[in-house]
Amino acid sequence: MGLLDPDRLLPSEGRAKSLGRALYNAVKGLPIVSPHGHTDPRWFAENAAFPDPAQLFVTPDHYVFRMLHSQGIPLESLGVPRIDGGVTELDPRAIWRLFAGNYHLLRGTPSRMWLDHAFAEVFGLTDRLSAQTADATYDHIADCLTRPEFRPRALFERFNIEVIATTESALDDLRWHKMIRDSGWSGRVVTAYRPDAVVDPEFPGFAANVAALGDLTGEDTTTWPGYLQAHRLRRAFFKTFGATSTDHGHATARTEDLPQTDAAALFAKALQGTCTADEADAFRGQMLTEMAxxxxxxxxxxxxxPGSHRNHSAPVMAMFGRDKGFDIPTRTDYVRALRPLLNAVGSDPRLTVIVFTLDETSYARELAPLAGVYPALKLGPAWWFFDSPEGMRRFRETTTETAGFYNTVGFNDDTRAFCSIPARHDVSRRVDSAYLATLVASGRLAEDEAFEVGHDLAYGLAKQAYRL
Incomplete structure (x- = not known):
């Protein structure tokens, strides 16, 4: 059977088994629409070879190194760079051997499924990664990476990616997107507007960031009207590089709709650095409504x-910086938190607000009922810690009966790990095919409708929701 079971994640018996296969076969070859993620646009701009297997699969992937670190393996031994000047392992083969020798730690995780898919489907490996196969697999992948067909653009085309959205800071000059556009390459890589650094008073260097926003736009960002206008101008700039969305990674889902005089006063406190924690959260909430x-x-x-306690470990943050696997889900309120925004604009069908969660308890109780009535609100797919077969299944089971399929937005992979993109979409298509097959087998959905819904979940809904 090799690394991959051809029927993985599909129903194992009865009518659902054959129907699940048929539904999956109908969607498995559809183009990939990746409307939100964190791949580096520089890859596609320069189209340089990926340096080595460790840099491709281990060092940048917090899904991988957080699991190894949980078993006592130091991050620096996996090549994770330190910002405090400390020594980090630089030998990619040593990093790969350490990874391979501990590959068993990923058993049963979605990361293991994604990695096995990439090893088998992208690089043609047939032997399971282990301490015994470490050097052979390293040499094989390293040899592949020297070939033109394994350059980023070639893989983009091989993966059948129709469009991919990266995510850039509001202060980014988008130079790599410009290089992609000027190159004449036909691959569609667009950006997304991520303004956290200039809307979060608790973001390091907030006031300086706002001043830089003013420099970029020629607006006086010390004033509330000038600050808002600067955002409008940057959003327009991002649209010239294909942006169809904005993205906001806030600690809570809080929104506000304050009188403009109160919002201006709160903004002044944010610039002065005198906001309390609650006032900072209120300002972030006000900016969500302004962005809407x-x-x-x-x-x-x-x-x-929302809903991630970012950089939970202070020592790791000091040594390695942000985004090093120590972001932890928290309880999140949506009913009260989203009410100001939804009261202001939630009934306008011209608006699309896509909400994600790391708090699965909110699906049936809060998010599905909200999305099932407000025209502007849509549910993002199972995200981050729940971007997994069981997480996807729970998402469908707890939201469909209240919100239906068409108040969700299909799938997005939300990844930095380029070679995991086809694997993640494959998992989603298999899980949705299995779910639809069970609905048909239990008399809750007609077979012809299941094939139509399957196509929408794999392809159509993402294009529609993200206006791609």
Whole structure:
């Protein structure tokens, strides 16, 4: 059977088994629409070879190194760079051997499924990664990476990616997107507007970041009207590089709709650095509503990714910086938190607000009922810790009966790990095929409708929701 079971994640018996296969076969070859993620646009701009297997699969992937670190393996021994000047392992073969020798730690995780898919489907490996196969697999992958067909653009085309969205800071000059556009390459790589650094008073260097926003736009960002206008101008700039969405990674889902005089006073406190924690959260909430209003003007889709306690470990943050696997889910309220934004603009069908969660308890109780009635609100797919077969299944089971399929937005892979993109979409297509097959087998959905819904979940809904 090799590394991959051809029927993985599909129903194992009865009518659902054959129907699940048929539904999956109908969607497995569809183009990939990747409307939200964190791949590096520089890859596609320069089209340089990936340096080595460790840099491709281990060092940049927090899904991988957080699991190994949980078993006592130091991050620096996996090549994770230190910002405090400390020594980090630089030998990619040593990193790969350590990874391979501990590959068993990933058993049963979605990361293991994604990695096995990439090893088998992208690099043609047939032997399971282990301490015994470490050097052979390293040499094989390293040899592949020297070939033109394994350059980023070639893999983009081989993966059948129709469009991919990266995510850039509001202060980014988008130079790599410009290089992609000027190159004449036909691959569609667009950006997304991520303004956290200039809307979060608790973000390091917030006031300096806002000043830089003013420099970029020629607006006086020390004033509330000038600050808002600067955002409008940057959003317009991002649209010239294909942006169809904004993205907001806030600690909570709180929104506010304050009188403009109160919002201006709160902004002044944020610039002065005198906000309390509650006032900082209120300002972030006000800016979500302001961004929603701007979306009514310029058509950008608003994504809210709340509920992560970022950088939970202070020592790791000091040594290695942000995004090193220590972001932990928290309980999140949506009913009260989203009410100000939804009261202001939630009934306007011209607006699309896509909400994600790391709090699965909110699906049936809060998010599905909200998305099932507000025209502007859509549910993002199972995200981050729940981007897994069981997480996807729970998402469908707890949201469909209240919100239906068409108040969700299909699948997005939300990844930095380029070679995991086809694997993640394959998992999603298999899980949705299995779910649809069970609905048909239990008399809850007609077979012809299941094939139509399967196509929509794999392809159509993402294109529609993200205006791609």
């Amino acid at each position: 209003r701007m979306s009514l003007e310029d058509g950008l889709v608003l994504q809210i990714h």
